[in-house]
Amino acid sequence: xxKVTQSSRYLVKRTGEKVFLECVQDMDHENMFWYRxxxxxxxxxxxxxxxxxxxxxGDIPEGYSVSREKKERFSLILESASTNQTSMYLCASRxxxxxxxxxxxxxxxxxxx
Amino acid sequence: xxxxxxxxxxxxxxxxxxxxxxxxxxxxxSPSLFWYVQHPNKGLQLLLKYTSAATLVKGINGFEAxxxxxxxxxxxxxxxxxxxxxxxxxxxxxxxxxxxNKLIFGAGTRLAVHP
Numbered sequence: 001x002x003k004v005t006q007s008s009r010y011l012v013k014r015t016g017e018k019v020f021l022e023c024v025q026d027m028d029h030e031n032m033f034w035y036r037x038x039x040x041x042x043x044x045x046x047x048x049x050x051x052x053x054x055x056x057x058g059d060i061p062e063g064y065s066v067s068r069e070k071k072e073r074f075s076l077i078l079e080s081a082s083t084n085q086t087s088m089y090l091c092a093s094r095x096x097x098x099x100x101x102x103x104x105x106x107x108x109x110x111x112x113x
Numbered sequence: 114x115x116x117x118x119x120x121x122x123x124x125x126x127x128x129x130x131x132x133x134x135x136x137x138x139x140x141x142x143s144p145s146l147f148w149y150v151q152h153p154n155k156g157l158q159l160l161l162k163y164t165s166a167a168t169l170v171k172g173i174n175g176f177e178a179x180x181x182x183x184x185x186x187x188x189x190x191x192x193x194x195x196x197x198x199x200x201x202x203x204x205x206x207x208x209x210x211x212x213x214n215k216l217i218f219g220a221g222t223r224l225a226v227h228p
Contacts, residue, residue, distance in 0.1 A: 043203065044218075104158070107155075
Protein backbone atom coordinates (compact mmCIF):
# COMPACT_ATOMS: atom_id res chain seq x y z
CA UNK A 1 0.00 0.00 0.00
CA UNK A 2 1.38 3.36 -0.98
CA LYS A 3 2.17 5.61 1.88
CA VAL A 4 3.04 9.17 2.83
CA THR A 5 4.03 9.38 6.46
CA GLN A 6 4.15 12.53 8.53
CA SER A 7 6.15 11.86 11.65
CA SER A 8 4.21 14.09 14.04
CA ARG A 9 0.40 14.15 14.13
CA TYR A 10 0.13 16.76 16.89
CA LEU A 11 2.67 19.33 18.05
CA VAL A 12 2.51 22.20 20.53
CA LYS A 13 5.28 24.79 20.32
CA ARG A 14 6.00 28.21 21.76
CA THR A 15 6.40 31.42 19.82
CA GLY A 16 9.93 31.77 18.50
CA GLU A 17 10.77 28.08 18.56
CA LYS A 18 12.21 26.36 15.50
CA VAL A 19 9.87 23.65 14.22
CA PHE A 20 10.61 20.74 11.91
CA LEU A 21 7.83 18.82 10.17
CA GLU A 22 9.01 15.64 8.50
CA CYS A 23 7.43 13.79 5.60
CA VAL A 24 8.51 10.50 4.03
CA GLN A 25 7.03 8.73 0.99
CA ASP A 26 7.71 5.18 -0.10
CA MET A 27 6.52 5.44 -3.71
CA ASP A 28 9.72 6.76 -5.32
CA HIS A 29 7.80 9.88 -6.38
CA GLU A 30 9.60 12.80 -8.01
CA ASN A 31 7.37 15.57 -6.68
CA MET A 32 6.60 16.45 -3.08
CA PHE A 33 4.47 19.22 -1.64
CA TRP A 34 3.68 20.98 1.62
CA TYR A 35 0.23 22.48 2.08
CA ARG A 36 -1.38 24.39 4.87
CA UNK A 37 -5.09 23.74 5.59
CA UNK A 38 -7.24 26.30 7.38
CA UNK A 39 -11.05 26.29 7.74
CA UNK A 40 -12.77 28.11 4.91
CA UNK A 41 -9.55 28.52 2.95
CA UNK A 42 -9.00 25.03 1.60
CA UNK A 43 -5.41 23.96 1.04
CA UNK A 44 -2.75 26.51 0.22
CA UNK A 45 0.61 25.52 -1.24
CA UNK A 46 3.64 26.51 0.83
CA UNK A 47 6.53 24.90 -1.07
CA UNK A 48 7.06 22.06 -3.48
CA UNK A 49 9.99 20.08 -4.79
CA UNK A 50 10.31 18.32 -8.12
CA UNK A 51 13.70 16.71 -7.45
CA UNK A 52 16.28 16.15 -4.76
CA UNK A 53 17.77 19.44 -3.54
CA UNK A 54 15.30 21.38 -5.73
CA UNK A 55 12.55 23.53 -4.28
CA UNK A 56 10.03 26.05 -5.50
CA UNK A 57 7.94 28.57 -3.59
CA GLY A 58 4.23 28.06 -3.55
CA ASP A 59 1.59 30.65 -2.79
CA ILE A 60 2.39 31.29 0.89
CA PRO A 61 6.13 30.62 1.50
CA GLU A 62 6.75 33.47 3.95
CA GLY A 63 7.95 32.23 7.33
CA TYR A 64 8.74 28.74 6.00
CA SER A 65 11.64 26.92 4.42
CA VAL A 66 12.07 23.37 3.16
CA SER A 67 14.75 20.75 2.72
CA ARG A 68 14.93 17.79 0.38
CA GLU A 69 18.22 15.98 0.81
CA LYS A 70 16.84 12.57 -0.22
CA LYS A 71 14.16 11.69 -2.73
CA GLU A 72 11.85 10.13 -0.18
CA ARG A 73 12.02 12.88 2.47
CA PHE A 74 10.71 16.44 2.37
CA SER A 75 10.96 18.59 5.50
CA LEU A 76 9.12 21.80 6.32
CA ILE A 77 10.90 24.20 8.66
CA LEU A 78 9.47 27.08 10.64
CA GLU A 79 12.54 29.09 11.61
CA SER A 80 10.74 31.07 14.31
CA ALA A 81 7.20 29.89 14.93
CA SER A 82 4.43 32.45 15.32
CA THR A 83 0.84 32.10 16.49
CA ASN A 84 -0.49 32.71 12.98
CA GLN A 85 1.26 29.52 11.88
CA THR A 86 -1.10 27.47 14.03
CA SER A 87 -2.67 25.20 11.42
CA MET A 88 -2.93 21.75 9.89
CA TYR A 89 0.01 20.93 7.62
CA LEU A 90 -0.37 18.33 4.88
CA CYS A 91 2.41 16.69 2.92
CA ALA A 92 1.73 15.12 -0.47
CA SER A 93 3.66 13.39 -3.20
CA ARG A 94 3.08 12.75 -6.90
CA UNK A 95 4.86 10.81 -9.57
CA UNK A 96 6.35 12.52 -12.61
CA UNK A 97 3.65 13.80 -14.99
CA UNK A 98 1.07 16.54 -15.06
CA UNK A 99 -2.10 14.65 -14.25
CA UNK A 100 -0.91 12.27 -11.62
CA UNK A 101 -2.79 11.73 -8.42
CA UNK A 102 -1.56 13.46 -5.27
CA UNK A 103 -1.05 11.11 -2.33
CA UNK A 104 -1.44 12.76 1.05
CA UNK A 105 -0.19 12.11 4.54
CA UNK A 106 -2.61 12.28 7.46
CA UNK A 107 -1.47 15.74 8.47
CA UNK A 108 0.40 17.43 11.30
CA UNK A 109 -1.66 19.71 13.52
CA UNK A 110 0.60 22.43 14.88
CA UNK A 111 -0.40 24.74 17.73
CA UNK A 112 1.86 27.70 18.48
CA UNK A 113 1.29 29.30 21.88
CA UNK B 114 -4.55 32.18 -13.21
CA UNK B 115 -6.85 29.30 -12.57
CA UNK B 116 -9.32 29.32 -9.71
CA UNK B 117 -12.06 27.16 -8.28
CA UNK B 118 -15.19 28.07 -6.31
CA UNK B 119 -17.17 25.62 -4.23
CA UNK B 120 -20.61 27.13 -3.97
CA UNK B 121 -21.63 25.59 -0.64
CA UNK B 122 -19.52 25.43 2.49
CA UNK B 123 -21.94 22.96 4.16
CA UNK B 124 -24.39 20.47 2.69
CA UNK B 125 -26.70 18.29 4.77
CA UNK B 126 -28.62 15.30 3.38
CA UNK B 127 -30.52 12.33 4.71
CA UNK B 128 -29.15 8.84 4.24
CA UNK B 129 -30.42 7.36 0.98
CA UNK B 130 -31.07 10.73 -0.72
CA UNK B 131 -29.01 12.20 -3.58
CA UNK B 132 -25.88 14.25 -3.01
CA UNK B 133 -24.92 17.31 -5.05
CA UNK B 134 -21.74 19.26 -4.31
CA UNK B 135 -21.25 22.21 -6.61
CA UNK B 136 -18.00 23.46 -8.11
CA UNK B 137 -17.26 26.17 -10.67
CA UNK B 138 -13.83 26.78 -12.13
CA UNK B 139 -12.02 29.48 -14.01
CA UNK B 140 -9.41 28.47 -16.53
CA UNK B 141 -7.85 30.03 -19.57
CA UNK B 142 -7.29 26.63 -21.18
CA SER B 143 -8.74 23.15 -21.01
CA PRO B 144 -8.28 22.22 -17.38
CA SER B 145 -7.65 19.06 -15.43
CA LEU B 146 -10.15 18.85 -12.59
CA PHE B 147 -10.28 16.67 -9.50
CA TRP B 148 -12.43 15.92 -6.48
CA TYR B 149 -10.72 14.89 -3.24
CA VAL B 150 -12.34 13.70 -0.02
CA GLN B 151 -11.06 14.12 3.53
CA HIS B 152 -12.53 12.05 6.32
CA PRO B 153 -12.07 13.32 9.89
CA ASN B 154 -8.45 13.27 11.05
CA LYS B 155 -7.29 11.80 7.76
CA GLY B 156 -5.38 13.00 4.73
CA LEU B 157 -7.05 13.69 1.40
CA GLN B 158 -7.95 10.87 -0.99
CA LEU B 159 -8.64 11.18 -4.71
CA LEU B 160 -12.30 10.55 -5.59
CA LEU B 161 -12.12 11.15 -9.33
CA LYS B 162 -10.40 13.22 -12.01
CA TYR B 163 -11.20 14.75 -15.39
CA THR B 164 -8.39 15.09 -17.92
CA SER B 165 -10.14 15.89 -21.24
CA ALA B 166 -11.46 12.43 -21.94
CA ALA B 167 -15.13 11.56 -21.26
CA THR B 168 -17.07 14.45 -19.72
CA LEU B 169 -18.87 12.17 -17.25
CA VAL B 170 -16.30 10.84 -14.83
CA LYS B 171 -16.96 7.96 -12.46
CA GLY B 172 -15.05 7.73 -9.21
CA ILE B 173 -14.84 5.59 -6.13
CA ASN B 174 -17.70 4.88 -3.71
CA GLY B 175 -20.41 5.59 -6.29
CA PHE B 176 -19.51 9.24 -6.88
CA GLU B 177 -19.42 10.83 -10.30
CA ALA B 178 -18.90 14.29 -11.76
CA UNK B 179 -19.77 15.90 -15.06
CA UNK B 180 -17.51 18.40 -16.80
CA UNK B 181 -19.61 21.13 -18.43
CA UNK B 182 -17.44 23.55 -20.34
CA UNK B 183 -20.29 25.90 -21.25
CA UNK B 184 -21.14 26.33 -17.56
CA UNK B 185 -17.53 26.05 -16.31
CA UNK B 186 -18.80 23.56 -13.76
CA UNK B 187 -17.66 20.22 -12.36
CA UNK B 188 -20.36 19.22 -9.87
CA UNK B 189 -20.02 16.06 -7.79
CA UNK B 190 -23.02 13.77 -7.41
CA UNK B 191 -24.03 10.50 -5.83
CA UNK B 192 -27.48 8.92 -6.22
CA UNK B 193 -27.83 7.72 -2.64
CA UNK B 194 -25.89 9.03 0.36
CA UNK B 195 -24.42 6.72 2.95
CA UNK B 196 -23.44 7.61 6.48
CA UNK B 197 -19.81 6.91 5.60
CA UNK B 198 -19.91 9.72 3.00
CA UNK B 199 -19.83 12.32 5.77
CA UNK B 200 -16.56 14.16 5.13
CA UNK B 201 -15.10 17.29 3.59
CA UNK B 202 -14.86 17.44 -0.19
CA UNK B 203 -12.46 19.56 -2.21
CA UNK B 204 -12.75 20.55 -5.86
CA UNK B 205 -9.33 21.08 -7.44
CA UNK B 206 -8.07 22.53 -10.73
CA UNK B 207 -4.64 22.24 -12.29
CA UNK B 208 -2.64 25.43 -12.74
CA UNK B 209 0.20 25.23 -15.25
CA UNK B 210 1.28 28.86 -14.96
CA UNK B 211 4.90 29.36 -13.92
CA UNK B 212 6.02 26.23 -15.74
CA UNK B 213 4.92 23.77 -13.07
CA ASN B 214 1.68 21.93 -12.52
CA LYS B 215 0.27 23.21 -9.25
CA LEU B 216 -3.13 22.18 -7.96
CA ILE B 217 -5.50 24.93 -6.81
CA PHE B 218 -7.91 23.79 -4.10
CA GLY B 219 -11.37 25.09 -3.42
CA ALA B 220 -12.36 26.08 0.11
CA GLY B 221 -14.11 22.78 0.68
CA THR B 222 -17.67 21.56 1.26
CA ARG B 223 -18.50 19.73 4.44
CA LEU B 224 -21.09 17.02 3.84
CA ALA B 225 -23.24 15.87 6.74
CA VAL B 226 -25.39 12.74 6.36
CA HIS B 227 -28.29 12.23 8.76
CA PRO B 228 -30.06 8.94 9.49
